[in-house]
Amino acid sequence: MTIAFRDRAVLIDGTLVLADLHFGRAAASAVEAPIEDGRDMIDRLDDLLDSMAPRRVVLAGDVLHAFDTVAPTVENRLAALEERVIDADAELIVVAGNHDTMLEQVRAGPTATHHRLDDRTVVVHGHERPAVEAQRYVLGHDHPAIEIEGQRRPCFLQGPGGPDGSDVLVLPAFNRFTAGVSINEMSATDFQSPLIVAADPLEPIVRDERTDETLRFPPLGTFRNHL
Numbered sequence: 001m002t003i004a005f006r007d008r009a010v011l012i013d014g015t016l017v018l019a020d021l022h023f024g025r026a027a028a029s030a031v032e033a034p035i036e037d038g039r040d041m042i043d044r045l046d047d048l049l050d051s052m053a054p055r056r057v058v059l060a061g062d063v064l065h066a067f068d069t070v071a072p073t074v075e076n077r078l079a080a081l082e083e084r085v086i087d088a089d090a091e092l093i094v095v096a097g098n099h100d101t102m103l104e105q106v107r108a109g110p111t112a113t114h115h116r117l118d119d120r121t122v123v124v125h126g127h128e129r130p131a132v133e134a135q136r137y138v139l140g141h142d143h144p145a146i147e148i149e150g151q152r153r154p155c156f157l158q159g160p161g162g163p164d165g166s167d168v169l170v171l172p173a174f175n176r177f178t179a180g181v182s183i184n185e186m187s188a189t190d191f192q193s194p195l196i197v198a199a200d201p202l203e204p205i206v207r208d209e210r211t212d213e214t215l216r217f218p219p220l221g222t223f224r225n226h227l
Helices: 037-052 074-088 220-226
Strands: 001-004 009-012 014-020 056-060 090-095 121-123 136-139 142-150 151-154 158-159 166-172 203-209 213-218
Touching: 001 056, 001 203, 014 220, 037 074, 056 142, 090 220, 142 203, 203 220
Parallel strands: 014 056, 056 090, 121 136, 136 166
Antiparallel strands: 001 009, 009 014, 142 151, 158 166, 158 203, 203 213
16 A cells, blocks of 8 residues: 655545545634635645546545535535546545535535445544444544644654554644644543544654655654653
8 A cells, every 4th residue: 555645635545535624614713804715725636636646536524614504605615626626537535524414515426424445444534433344544533733842733643543453544634724633642532533542653744845745753652752
């Protein structure tokens, strides 16, 4: 299995996975000058489609932000996203998250509770344990970030921290305006996802797009004291 990390997303054997887009977050914001309304994510997805040429794109849940209302721009943003994926000759697969209660009202396509990449790997949102078992779970939900020298950076988490000895790969939120949760001092019980049963074996991975570097850190259990 080949894995490439880019801009809060991951390419796994030709499948691009991104999680926690939270479309509509701008409308739900209480600030007077609302944060971006999703155009940033469409542009960044365009860049990923151009540079990585995936065969399929999987949205790993929490496509929407609000539980009980949908901002007027959301339907157009979702349509634009799907159009970009189709134009790139890729298949779009949408896995529902706990925020996606109104997704059927703004998108006609099907949604799934999980998507199996191969006989070992399943993509889920991560808010609940799926009905299927896997040796590796790819998920979002927790919006992981790591604090280094006072600066918080979105990060991936990878390692044997899942149930029954399984591996997990946790993605940061693709929405850059969704606050990341610092994982520096977190134990397994501090994570919202029930799929995280051990935190110490998880290795933080930080993607620096400015330098085109993927920075890998030791497992949290040994690295935590140096943060």
